[in-house]
Amino acid sequence: xAKNRVRVNIAGSSYVVxxxxxxxxxxxxxxxxxxKINDIKKSSTDISSLMAAILTAMDFxxxxxxxxxxxxxxxxxxQTYINANxxxxxxxxxxxxxxxxxxxxLQALSIKSxxx
Numbered sequence: 001x002a003k004n005r006v007r008v009n010i011a012g013s014s015y016v017v018x019x020x021x022x023x024x025x026x027x028x029x030x031x032x033x034x035x036k037i038n039d040i041k042k043s044s045t046d047i048s049s050l051m052a053a054i055l056t057a058m059d060f061x062x063x064x065x066x067x068x069x070x071x072x073x074x075x076x077x078x079q080t081y082i083n084a085n086x087x088x089x090x091x092x093x094x095x096x097x098x099x100x101x102x103x104x105x106l107q108a109l110s111i112k113s114x115x116x
Contacts (some may be wrong), residue, residue, distance in 0.1 A: 006030075011037045011049050036060070 003018045010031035017026050034058060040052040047055075 011041075011053065033060075062085045 006017045006023050006026040036056045037052045040055050
């Protein structure tokens with residue numbers, strides 16, 4: 001896939017980003033980072049751009065790790081539900097076969113009863 005060149009501004013500096021992602025996506029991410037850095041810098045007068053960038057990276061990394069953990073938990077729950085569903089389908093199939101067998105036996109008994 002071709003790489004897109006996108007010029008973005010983050011915390012007052014201009015960067016060229018090479019990515020396979022589309023331009024709108026790169027700009028959205030860049031705007032999120034820029035906003036977070038600026039919010040951190042506004043929270044205290046003695047925070048440098050580097051410190052704000054590091055805190056922003058930590059915040060986004062924290063969010064990523066927590067999201068990954070939640071996603072993994074959901075995947076495990078989904079797999080549990082899939083396994084339970086398969087087990088219930090199997091049980092349902094076995095019960096349907098038993099019902100069919102019992103219906104055939106009942107029909108055979110009914111026929112014997114009518115013959116006598």
